[in-house]
Amino acid sequence: MSLPLPVLHILVALADGDRHGYAIMQEVAARTDGAVRLGPGTLYGSIKRMLHDGLIEELDERPDSDEDDVRRRYYRITPRGRTLAREEIGRLAALVRHARAAGLTPKTG
Amino acid sequence: MNAFDRLYRILLRLYPAEFRDEYGREMTQLLRDRSLHEPRMRVYADVARDLIATVPKEQSRVLLNDLRYAVRMIRRTPGFSAAVVLTVALAIAANTAMFSVVNAVLLRPLPFGNPSRLVQVAEKNDRLNLPNFGASVLNFVSWREQTHAFEQLAAIGFASFNLSGDGGEPEQLVGNRISPALLNVLGIAPVAGRNFTDAEENPGAPAVAMIGERVWARRFGRDPSIVGRSITINGARTTVVGIAPAALNLFSGGDVYVPLTIDPAKEIRLNHVIFVTGRLKPDVTIQAAQAECDTVAAAMGRTYPEIRDWGIRLLSFFDTFVSAQLETSLLVLLAAVGFVLLIACANIANLLLARATAREKEIAVRTALGASRTRLLHQLLVESVTLSAIGGAAGIVAAIWAVRVINASLPPNLLPIPDVHIDATVLIFAVGLTLATGLVFGIAPASYAARTDVSEMLKTTARGAGRGRVRLRSGLAAAELALATVLLIGAGLLIQTFVNLQRARLGFETKGLLTFQLAPPTAAYPLTDRAPLFYRALLDSLQAVPGVRSAAVSSGIPFGQGNYTTSPVVTSGPSALPPDTPVPIDWRIVSPGYFRTMSIPLLRGRDFSDRDGPNAPLVTIVSQATARKFWGDMDPIGRTLHRNADSRAVTVVGVVGDVRSTTLNQESPALYYPMAARVWPLMDVVVRTDSSPEALLPMVRQKVRELDAGLPVATVRTMDEWVSNSATQPRLSAALVGVFAAVAVLIAAIGIYGVLAYSVNQRTREIGLRIALGARADGVVRLIVKEGMAVSIAGIVAGVVTAMILGRAVSSLVYGIRPDDPLTFAAVGVLLAVVALAACSLPARRAARVDPMVALREE
Numbered sequence: 001m002s003l004p005l006p007v008l009h010i011l012v013a014l015a016d017g018d019r020h021g022y023a024i025m026q027e028v029a030a031r032t033d034g035a036v037r038l039g040p041g042t043l044y045g046s047i048k049r050m051l052h053d054g055l056i057e058e059l060d061e062r063p064d065s066d067e068d069d070v071r072r073r074y075y076r077i078t079p080r081g082r083t084l085a086r087e088e089i090g091r092l093a094a095l096v097r098h099a100r101a102a103g104l105t106p107k108t109g
Numbered sequence: 110m111n112a113f114d115r116l117y118r119i120l121l122r123l124y125p126a127e128f129r130d131e132y133g134r135e136m137t138q139l140l141r142d143r144s145l146h147e148p149r150m151r152v153y154a155d156v157a158r159d160l161i162a163t164v165p166k167e168q169s170r171v172l173l174n175d176l177r178y179a180v181r182m183i184r185r186t187p188g189f190s191a192a193v194v195l196t197v198a199l200a201i202a203a204n205t206a207m208f209s210v211v212n213a214v215l216l217r218p219l220p221f222g223n224p225s226r227l228v229q230v231a232e233k234n235d236r237l238n239l240p241n242f243g244a245s246v247l248n249f250v251s252w253r254e255q256t257h258a259f260e261q262l263a264a265i266g267f268a269s270f271n272l273s274g275d276g277g278e279p280e281q282l283v284g285n286r287i288s289p290a291l292l293n294v295l296g297i298a299p300v301a302g303r304n305f306t307d308a309e310e311n312p313g314a315p316a317v318a319m320i321g322e323r324v325w326a327r328r329f330g331r332d333p334s335i336v337g338r339s340i341t342i343n344g345a346r347t348t349v350v351g352i353a354p355a356a357l358n359l360f361s362g363g364d365v366y367v368p369l370t371i372d373p374a375k376e377i378r379l380n381h382v383i384f385v386t387g388r389l390k391p392d393v394t395i396q397a398a399q400a401e402c403d404t405v406a407a408a409m410g411r412t413y414p415e416i417r418d419w420g421i422r423l424l425s426f427f428d429t430f431v432s433a434q435l436e437t438s439l440l441v442l443l444a445a446v447g448f449v450l451l452i453a454c455a456n457i458a459n460l461l462l463a464r465a466t467a468r469e470k471e472i473a474v475r476t477a478l479g480a481s482r483t484r485l486l487h488q489l490l491v492e493s494v495t496l497s498a499i500g501g502a503a504g505i506v507a508a509i510w511a512v513r514v515i516n517a518s519l520p521p522n523l524l525p526i527p528d529v530h531i532d533a534t535v536l537i538f539a540v541g542l543t544l545a546t547g548l549v550f551g552i553a554p555a556s557y558a559a560r561t562d563v564s565e566m567l568k569t570t571a572r573g574a575g576r577g578r579v580r581l582r583s584g585l586a587a588a589e590l591a592l593a594t595v596l597l598i599g600a601g602l603l604i605q606t607f608v609n610l611q612r613a614r615l616g617f618e619t620k621g622l623l624t625f626q627l628a629p630p631t632a633a634y635p636l637t638d639r640a641p642l643f644y645r646a647l648l649d650s651l652q653a654v655p656g657v658r659s660a661a662v663s664s665g666i667p668f669g670q671g672n673y674t675t676s677p678v679v680t681s682g683p684s685a686l687p688p689d690t691p692v693p694i695d696w697r698i699v700s701p702g703y704f705r706t707m708s709i710p711l712l713r714g715r716d717f718s719d720r721d722g723p724n725a726p727l728v729t730i731v732s733q734a735t736a737r738k739f740w741g742d743m744d745p746i747g748r749t750l751h752r753n754a755d756s757r758a759v760t761v762v763g764v765v766g767d768v769r770s771t772t773l774n775q776e777s778p779a780l781y782y783p784m785a786a787r788v789w790p791l792m793d794v795v796v797r798t799d800s801s802p803e804a805l806l807p808m809v810r811q812k813v814r815e816l817d818a819g820l821p822v823a824t825v826r827t828m829d830e831w832v833s834n835s836a837t838q839p840r841l842s843a844a845l846v847g848v849f850a851a852v853a854v855l856i857a858a859i860g861i862y863g864v865l866a867y868s869v870n871q872r873t874r875e876i877g878l879r880i881a882l883g884a885r886a887d888g889v890v891r892l893i894v895k896e897g898m899a900v901s902i903a904g905i906v907a908g909v910v911t912a913m914i915l916g917r918a919v920s921s922l923v924y925g926i927r928p929d930d931p932l933t934f935a936a937v938g939v940l941l942a943v944v945a946l947a948a949c950s951l952p953a954r955r956a957a958r959v960d961p962m963v964a965l966r967e968e
Binding site for chain 1: 128160167
């Protein structure tokens with residue numbers, strides 16, 4: 001099973017720390033130099049299904065609760081999410097190797 | 110909170126409720142955060158893109174879930190689901206098939222270019238009460254010169270042609286003489302070859318013809334090389350210049366077309382023999398064109414005094430080709446079949462309401478688990494629409510098959526179109542109707558089920574709850590009966606109409622009559638000498654055949670396809686009418702012995718004889734109605750009359766009985782002229798036999814061949830077939846509405862039974878208690894029957910009232926009976942009450958058998 005691109009982005013964004021929705025969006029945008037900006041529907045649609053599939057979980061306690069709005073929900077990657085993300089990244093890396101071997105290199109700028 | 114936030118909150122409603130409830134706040138917050146850090150326009154664009162991408166996705170996920178759940182529920186109760194699906198399939202199939210006919214006849218444009226601009230240009234004569242009459246060739250020529258409202262005018266004449274000389278069997282075909290402009294006016298083009306040229310309208314032009322697509326396929330195997338070849342038409346070598354498109358046979362079912370040649374020297378203005386059509390100029394309305402035609406007609410009346418009473422009437426092609434009666438019949442049938450669907454919907458709703466009780470537990474559990482009311486309603490509607498969609502799909506397949514049967518089995522000429530198709534309009538109608546059906550039968554049960562109060566449910570058992578639901582179910586059952594009453598009354602009226610038509614006194618005996626048509630070419634058989642002699646020889650030879658009692662010839666037998674014409678006739682001398690009053694009368698040419706052969710009684714005077722030839726005094730035989738009209742109680746024999754267009758006096762030599770000749774419900778006065786003086790190019794031959802008419806046919810063919818081997822025997826029918834064909838439309842209407850009504854009554858009876866059985870089930874405890882307290886079995890029966898009959902009588906009364914209101918709509922379709930015939934209404938009311946009583950008695954008897962001990966222990 002290959003993961004949809006927004007799901008993979010969210011998993012990567014959560015890989016090094018728990019975040020709320022806006023933070024996930026910002027993280028993804030920062031990592032992709034603003035190329036990928038997840039809209040609210042895409043973000044929460046993906047989150048809903050990732051929760052259902054057990055790739056992430058919603059946190060009961062709010063980290064940094066003093067400095068942040070209590071209403072925000074925080075999400076954490078699950079071991080299963082981590083495994084699936086790793087597998088997917090592996091597949092993508094292999095694909096990139098094959099592409100390079102075939103002379104298909106991305107334009108760098 | 111700014112305007113954008115508020116707008117976004119409204120847009121969030123596009124998402125499924127669950128999703129919105131769960132994440133709506135977060136999503137709004139996310140946007141607020143972004144608007145603080147990013148350019149507004151970029152956020153707006155992102156949100157728009159995001160909505161378009163994710164709303165359908167989230168919605169379809171929910172729908173898919175509901176569908177899965179619906180399919181699971183449908184499969185859990187296979188018997189119930191099958192009953193619903195089957196009911197919907199039948200109702201949708203019937204509605205779709207019926208609508209496809211309505212669509213083909215009333216909605217689809219005629220197969221011409223921009224048909225809404227086409228009109229029929231008819232002649233009218235208010236004094237003679239002729240609102241829509243044929244045109245004369247000379248008037249057509251004048252109109253063509255003097256009017257400006259039309260792009261072009263074209264004329265169509267009617268004729269029959271003998272086709273031979275191409276190696277095949279000689280064949281007689283109907284066809285038309287047409288103006289070269291006709292195809293242009295209609296906006297159609299030849300399938301192959303060319304159209305006629307304007308020069309081919311002149312007398313003496315080389316003989317050319319087009320053949321219709323149908324005969325091109327049947328006789329020439331669609332061989333394109335037929336164009337340019339010559340064939341023999343009516344004995345003359347004629348070049349086939351083109352293949353005419355099928356649309357052209359709307360006018361007379363024609364297969365052969367030749368140019369309508371115009372020789373003004375040979376025409377008179379009062380000879381109304383052609384059909385004229387015109388295409389209105391783009392900016393001209395039919396009213397404006399009519400106004401111009403009125404002016405032109407008035408001017409022509411001053412120039413040519415003989416036509417001063419005649420005017421021009423423009424009719425849209427729809428009015429020309431779709432009779433008001435056909436339109437009414439189709440709409441009544443569509444309404445009837447729609448009623449069946451409504452009854453089916455009410456019945457399914459009733460079944461679902463009953464089942465909603467059984468599902469109360471399931472619903473309560475789902476509500477307790479957090480499903481909202483909207484969510485449940487949505488879910489239940491998806492379930493009912495899924496049920497109806499399965500039924501609808503089956504119904505559409507059945508309708509495709511039914512339309513094939515309709516095309517194969519409907520007699521030709523019943524509908525003014527070659528065949529019925531299931532096109533996009535019909536499919537959209539069927540799909541829309543299916544979805545609407547699912548919503549209609551699902552909405553009441555679903556909203557009731559979704560309203561189920563959880564705490565109420567947990568406190569009490571199902572018993573005693575849902576009085577409102579019982580009322581709703583009773584209302585539905587009453588509505589079903591009301592609709593069934595309307596349908597049954599309609600069926601009663603139409604069936605009696607059909608029976609009345611069958612009983613109508615035709616004025617002649619149909620049994621044992623064989624009829625066929627002959628058209629000896631006029632070049633070889635001039636109409637005033639060789640042709641009458643040919644028919645005399647034929648009749649003598651046919652009469653010699655064993656089994657033939659007598660044989661005769663007529664220019665148009667009753668209910669046949671022959672020529673019969675209405676001409677204004679005037680009497681001379683004493684008359685029951687004011688002097689010089691022209692009266693339009695149907696007339697035919699008949700041979701001696703025609704009245705004997707048809708068993709039309711000769712009431713006074715004498716029959717025609719062979720001595721009434723072209724050089725003898727002009728004589729006529731009148732029908733009784735004609736005699737009464739012209740001369741009242743005076744003796745008509747020896748009196749004279751003449752055609753309005755011809756001053757020669759004709760003496761009445763006989764009076765015969767009246768005959769119904771075009772429609773079963775109308776008696777028409779008639780005049781008869783002798784064959785010996787003149788015949789028409791196409792004549793009907795009738796042969797009366799003692800045995801079966803069909804058995805005689807080979808001998809008849811043999812006799813015709815002996816006289817002229819090149820002469821085809823055409824349109825062979827028995828008189829019974831002609832008469833029966835003329836009643837096709839009332840017979841079909843009666844049969845269809847009868848079937849619809851029977852189905853409706855059956856469903857309605859099941860509806861009443863279902864409601865009562867449910868009610869008895871609900872009240873088992875109460876009934877048990879009554880019995881335990883000493884109520885007698887017949888008392889219990891009476892109690893239940895009274896409940897059921899109250900609902901039934903309400904429904905029947907509502908139906909009777911509705912039928913009285915709707916009766917006016919069918920008044921043009923009934924014959925020999927009033928649309929508010931009290932006997933029919935009463936009989937239907939009583940019949941349905943009996944059916945309802947029977948439906949009530951089953952649950953009532955079950956109630957009487959309730960064992961109080963069992964009923965009370967159940968609690």
